[in-house]
Amino acid sequence: xxxxxxxxxxxxxxxxxxxxxxxxxxxxxxxxxxxxxxxxxxxxxxxxxxxxxxxxxxxxxxxxxxxxxxxxxxxxxxxxxxxxxxxxxxxxxxxxxxxxxxxxxxxxxxxxxxxxxxxxxxxxxxxxxxxxxxxxxxxxxxxxxxxxxxxxxxxxxxxxxxxxxxxxxxxxxxxxxxxxxxxxxxxxxxxxxxxxxxxxxxxxxxxxxxxxxxxxxxxxxxxxxxxxxxxxxxxxxxxxxxxxxxxxxxxxxxxxxxxxxxxxxxxxxxxxxxxxxxxxxxxxxxxxxxxxxxxxxxxxxxxxxxxxxxxxxxxxxxxxxxxxxxxxxxxxxxxxxxxxxxxxxxxxxxxxxxxxxxxxxxxxxxxxxxxxxx
Amino acid sequence: xxxxxxxxxxxxxxxxxxxxxxxxxxxxxxxxxxxxxxxxxxxxxxxxxxxxxxxxxxxxxxxxxxxxxxxxxxxxxxxxxxxxxxxxxxxxxxxxxxxxxxxxxxxxxxxxxxxxxxxxxxxxxxxxxxxxxxxxxxxxxxxxxxxxxxxxxxxxxxxxxxxxxxxxxxxxxxxxxxxxxxxxxxxxxxxxxxxxxxxxxxxxxxxxxxxxxxxxxxxxxxxxxxxxxxxxxxxxxxxxxxxxxxxxxxxxxxxxxxxxxxxxxxxxxxxxxxxxxxxxxxxxxxxxxxxxxxxxxxxxxxxxxxxxxxxxxxxxxxxxxxxxxxxxxxxxxxxxxxxxxxxxxxxxxxxxxxxxxxxxxxxxxxxxxxxxxx
Numbered sequence: 238x239x240x241x242x243x244x245x246x247x248x249x250x251x252x253x254x255x256x257x258x259x260x261x262x263x264x265x266x267x268x269x270x271x272x273x274x275x276x277x278x279x280x281x282x283x284x285x286x287x288x289x290x291x292x293x294x295x296x297x298x299x300x301x302x303x304x305x306x307x308x309x310x311x312x313x314x315x316x317x318x319x320x321x322x323x324x325x326x327x328x329x330x331x332x333x334x335x336x337x338x339x340x341x342x343x344x345x346x347x348x349x350x351x352x353x354x355x356x357x358x359x360x361x362x363x364x365x366x367x368x369x370x371x372x373x374x375x376x377x378x379x380x381x382x383x384x385x386x387x388x389x390x391x392x393x394x395x396x397x398x399x400x401x402x403x404x405x406x407x408x409x410x411x412x413x414x415x416x417x418x419x420x421x422x423x424x425x426x427x428x429x430x431x432x433x434x435x436x437x438x439x440x441x442x443x444x445x446x447x448x449x450x451x452x453x454x455x456x457x458x459x460x461x462x463x464x465x466x467x468x469x470x471x472x473x474x475x476x477x478x479x480x481x482x483x484x485x486x487x488x489x490x491x492x493x494x495x496x497x498x499x500x501x502x503x504x505x506x507x508x509x510x511x512x513x514x515x516x517x518x519x520x521x522x523x524x525x526x527x528x529x530x531x532x533x534x535x536x537x538x539x540x541x542x543x544x545x546x547x548x549x550x551x552x553x554x555x556x557x558x559x560x561x562x563x564x565x566x567x568x569x570x571x572x573x574x575x576x577x578x579x580x581x582x583x584x585x586x587x588x589x590x591x592x593x594x595x596x597x598x599x600x601x602x603x604x605x606x607x608x609x610x611x
Numbered sequence: 612x613x614x615x616x617x618x619x620x621x622x623x624x625x626x627x628x629x630x631x632x633x634x635x636x637x638x639x640x641x642x643x644x645x646x647x648x649x650x651x652x653x654x655x656x657x658x659x660x661x662x663x664x665x666x667x668x669x670x671x672x673x674x675x676x677x678x679x680x681x682x683x684x685x686x687x688x689x690x691x692x693x694x695x696x697x698x699x700x701x702x703x704x705x706x707x708x709x710x711x712x713x714x715x716x717x718x719x720x721x722x723x724x725x726x727x728x729x730x731x732x733x734x735x736x737x738x739x740x741x742x743x744x745x746x747x748x749x750x751x752x753x754x755x756x757x758x759x760x761x762x763x764x765x766x767x768x769x770x771x772x773x774x775x776x777x778x779x780x781x782x783x784x785x786x787x788x789x790x791x792x793x794x795x796x797x798x799x800x801x802x803x804x805x806x807x808x809x810x811x812x813x814x815x816x817x818x819x820x821x822x823x824x825x826x827x828x829x830x831x832x833x834x835x836x837x838x839x840x841x842x843x844x845x846x847x848x849x850x851x852x853x854x855x856x857x858x859x860x861x862x863x864x865x866x867x868x869x870x871x872x873x874x875x876x877x878x879x880x881x882x883x884x885x886x887x888x889x890x891x892x893x894x895x896x897x898x899x900x901x902x903x904x905x906x907x908x909x910x911x912x913x914x915x916x917x918x919x920x921x922x923x924x925x926x927x928x929x930x931x932x933x934x935x936x937x938x939x940x941x942x943x944x945x946x947x948x949x950x951x952x953x954x955x956x957x958x959x960x961x962x963x964x965x966x967x968x969x970x971x972x973x974x975x976x977x978x979x980x981x982x983x984x985x
Contacts, residue, residue, distance in 0.1 A: 367872050494868030494880050497891035498741050506868050510889045517871035517880050 245324040252341075254279035255322055256306040259340045260441060261286060262299040266337045267602035268595050275588060286596055289589070292559070293597030312442045317431070318345045318415045327351060332460040335486055336604045339439035339457065343415045346431030350406045354530055355385040356522060357458045357483070359476045360394025360468035361501050368394060368469035368501065371493060373401035375466065378519030380405025384526075385434070387462050389454060390423050394468045394476075403429055408461065411438040412454035413446030455479040456486075463526045464489035466516060470504030477504045480513070485604065489525055491516045558582050562590045563610075566600070570607035619698040626715075628653035629696060630680040633714045634815060635660060636673040640711045641976035642969050649962060660970055663963070666933070667971030686816045691805070692719045692789045701725060709834040709860055710978045713813035716831075717789045720805030724780045728904055729759040730896060731832045731857070733850045734768025734842035735875050742768060742843035742875065745867060747775035749840065752893030754779025758900075759808070761836050763828060764797050768842045768850075777803055782835065785812040786828035787820030829853040830860075837900045838863035840890060844878030851878045854887070859978065863899055865890045932956050936964045937984070940974070944981035 247255065258279045259269050264286070272282040283300065290298040301309075310320060320341045321327045327348045332338050344351065356379050358372060376386045376398040386402035388395040390409040399407045409430050411418070415438050418424045427436050439457065440450065455478050459465050465483035467490070470476035480490050492513040495502025509515055514525055561580050565571070577587040591608055594600035601609050621629065632653045633643050638660070646656040657674065664672040675683075684694060694715045695701045701722040706712050718725065730753050732746060750760045750772040760776035762769040764783040773781045783804050785792070789812050792798045801810050813831065814824065829852050833839050839857035841864070844850040854864050866887040869876025883889055888899055935954050939945070951961040965982055968974035975983050 367870055371870070371872055493871060494876070494883065494889075495870050496741055496745070496873075496876075497867060498745055499870075502868070502870075503891070506889060506891050509868065509883065510891075510895075515868075515880060515884045517877070517884075521884075 244326045245322070247322045247325065251279065252320060252322065253303055253306045253310065254283060255340055256309060256320065257301045257303065258283055258286070260301045260306065260309075263290070263295075263596050263598045265602070266339055266439075268592070269340045271588065271592055271595070271602070275592060289593045290596035293590075293593030293595070293599060295597035295599075298596060309442055313343055313415060316345065316416055318343045318442075319348070320344075321348070321351075329355070329461040331355070331462065332457060335456075335460040337456065338460065341439070342457075343438045343440075343442075344435050345415050345437075346435030347406075347433060348435065350385050350408055350434045351437070351461075353385045353406060354383065354526075355387045355408065355462045356526065357387040357462040357465040357479065358394065358398035358468065359388055359455075359458065359465060359479050360470055360505075361474065361476065362391050362393040362395075363501070364393035364397070364469050365499070365501060368493075368495075369397040372397040372468045375468070375493075375516070375519050375522070376401035376407075377405075379522065380407075382519065382523050384523075387458055389451075389458055389475075389479075390418070390420075390427060390430075390436070391475075392420060392423075396423065396426060398468075399426060399430055403433055407434040409434070409436040410454050410457045410461070411436055411440070411446070412450040414438060414440045414442045414444035416442055417445055419446050451475055452478050452482075456482045459483035459486055459488055462488060463529060464491055464522060466491040466493070466522060467505050467508055467513070468493045469495065469501040470508075471500050472503045472507070474504050477508070480508055489514065489529070491522055491525070493517070558586055559590050559593065562587060563594070566594075566608070566610040568609050568611075570603045570609040573606045573608060576608070618700045619696070621696045621699065625653065626684065626694060626696065627677060627680045628657060629714055630683060630694065631675045631677065632657055632660075634675045634680070634683075637664070637669075637970050637972045639976070640713055640813075642966070643714045645962065645966055645969070645976070649966060663967045664970035667964075667967030667969070667973060669971035669973075672970060683816055687717055687789060690719065690790055692717045692816075693722070694718075695722070695725075703729070703835040705729070705836065706831060706834040709830075711830065712834065713831065715813070717812045717814075717816070718809050719789050719811075720809030721780075721807060722809070724759050724782055724808045725811070725835075727759045727780060728757065728900075729761045729782065729836045730900065731761040731836040731839040731853065732768065732772035732842065733762055733829075733832065733839060733853050734844055734879075735848060735850065736765050736767040736769075737875070738767035738771070738843050739873070739875055742867075742869075743771040746771040746842045749842070749867075749890070749893050749896070750775035750781075751779075753896065754781075756893065756897050758897075761832050763825075763832055763849075763853075764792070764794075764801060764804075764810070765849075766794060766797075770797065770800060772842075773800060773804055773808075777807055781808040783808070783810040784828050784832045784835070785810055785814070785820070786824040788812060788814045788816045788818035790816055791819055793820050825849055826852050826856075830856045833857035833860055833862055836862060837903060838865055838896060840865040840867070840896060841879050841882055841887070842867045843869065843875040844882075845874050846877045846881065848878050851882070854882055863888065863903070865896055865899070867891070932960055933964050933967065936961060937968070940968075940982070940984040942983050942985075944977045944983040947980050947982060950982070 276282040287298050323338050329351045372394045380402040385406040386398050387408045388398045418427045459482045467476045483490050490513040492505040492508035493516050577584045650656040661672050703725045746768045754776040759780040760772050761782045762772045792801045833856045841850045857864050864887040866879040866882035867890050939953050951958045
């Protein structure tokens with residue numbers, strides 16, 4: 238993808254600031270975005286987060302030092318990993334447009350595969366021989382049609398999809414750090430993938446993946462791709478989470494049918510009943526995606542004055558407003574707009590209170606401008 | 612089903628006349644209906660068909676004698692077969708409403724199963740073991756839910772469906788005469804079916820089924836049923852014809868998904884892609900059909916003054932009009948309405964010409980009031 242209007246390029250110093258901010262305690266992609274939008278840049282946000290957390294009710298907040306961030310970038314560099322920032326031209330263009338896109342993506346391998354049209358191919362870890370074979374056929378045919386195949390490097394369907402698209406381009410999205418390949422037995426496959434494709438992660442170097450990291454990983458898989466193809470999936474499997482996330486992100490969902498008496502098809506058959514496109518060959522996928530690929534991309538929802546930053550000093554919220562907002566919040570997600578209306582407060586003041594609560598670990602941000610109390 | 616307003620009961624004489632008329636050369640269910648509507652009864656129509664055929668360009672028309680019809684009824688009776696007329700209370704109520712419903716249905720077995728809510732269960736003759744087992748589960752659960760299971764007595768899925776619903780009620784629709792069970796190896800199964808259920812046919816006693824009789828048979832299967840469930844079906848299989856006919860008749864179409872690498876699922880997966888309801892259990896079928904079963908039945912399109920008959924003598928068509936209509940006809944089906952408009956002739960005169968051509972074997976009637984030249 239050619240460098241385009243609006244594409245940014247971080248300086249080394251900015252990249253370090255971004256890394257410090259996203260690695261700070263209680264800062265996820267959505268908080269990061271809110272902070273950047275509020276303070277006009279990572280450097281300024283870093284000077285404020287401790288104070289905001291304190292006002293939100295938290296003693297101290299763990300923020301990596303400049304040296305620690307530098308060390309992570311160096312450690313990454315030693316195994317060939319680069320940190321690509323959202324908005325930079327190498328960043329996966331569809332992922333960039335998603336709510337909660339990782340500010341920095343650790344990429345090992347070939348950057349160019351990240352900007353080519355991609356399809357996710359996911360499914361059971363304990364796939365049948367027939368399912369794995371069918372995943373291989375789909376991956377090969379999708380690759381031949383110019384699509385990069387994105388998957389999760391898991392056993393079964395994922396591995397079959399990666400292997401069949403090594404030559405045409407494939408991306409493995411990791412749930413742990415770039416140096417923590419899971420499952421360990423796929424370290425060799427990961428090495429093969431990065432030779433022609435890439436392995437990406439939003440997690441720090443050295444991070445061992447935990448159960449709750451996999452849905453986050455799945456969100457990146459869906460976010461990078463025009464569509465998600467589920468080949469075999471039992472009920473309540475991770476692949477169905479990926480399909481649900483894909484649906485929420487407005488991505489196309491495809492499923493391969495299977496016999497009702499095979500539990501590995503229960504999930505895919507459910508997806509089909511819920512409206513997924515039925516797939517018996519790659520042509521079924523290509524037919525749906527090709528017209529979509531022609532659509533103009535939506536503009537990024539991240540309004541970030543990246544270099545330089547904003548000049549206006551955001552207002553400090555008073556304790557009265559903070560108390561009112563905390564009272565209005567509950568564990569049920571509520572829209573920030575409504576919150577501001579109910580609190581009779583300007584949106585800017587409400588945003589500051591939300592950031593305070595968030596950094597204090599008391600608030601969760603959801604998609605669609607919704608927040609809830611933790 | 613209770614006897615309802617509008618239900619008829621043929622006299623013995625009328626039944627013989629009906630049988631003579633439907634067994635007459637070049638008279639199918641649609642011609643039968645047109646003749647009855649035109650002349651106000653089978654007896655009057657019988658006095659006219661030879662003359663009509665002659666005017667249509669045919670020397671003589673084979674019509675069974677009174678004695679021959681009586682002999683068929685007696686032969687049928689000897690093996691427990693009764694001829695049920697469309698409009699009689701024992702006639703399958705959904706079938707009665709279809710275009711091209713057989714005027715007389717030969718029924719061996721229990722008449723009451725014909726008026727209970729029915730679902731057709733069809734599929735491959737060379738079904739997989741898993742497919743047959745799944746058909747059995749569906750048939751058993753549909754039977755438990757009060758549905759009669761209708762099928763075609765074929766090997767594979769059909770037989771599995773019949774066997775699993777022997778106790779709850781099943782109907783086998785035959786492509787040949789009631790005394791010509793196909794395949795012969797299912798003669799024992801047919802005997803079991805008629806013990807609690809029924810075997811039905813529109814064909815004469817002694818009729819050996821030919822290839823082209825099976826689509827006609829499939830139309831009865833679909834016509835009798837609220838929905839058609841296809842369990843396994845290859846591309847270009849008879850089950851897909853049944854599904855297409857079901858769709859044309861406004862019946863629900865259900866299909867069981869299967870692996871894309873199993874050719875026995877190619878047809879069902881295609882049906883799913885074309886909008887069939889995906890089935891992984893009987894509940895999927897029942898959920899769709901139960902609300903439909905509450906709908907009031909449409910009134911019969913057959914306006915037949917059965918006893919007595921019409922008093923008006925239909926006009927005889929002149930040779931000029933006949934020539935004009937033949938010129939307007941072609942092998943491409945055309946609506947009778949349009950034909951009358953184009954010929955500048957009253958619809959009643961056009962109907963007579965069409966009957967003449969039909970009885971002369973020169974015209975074919977299609978659904979939706981369309982006709983074409985043979």
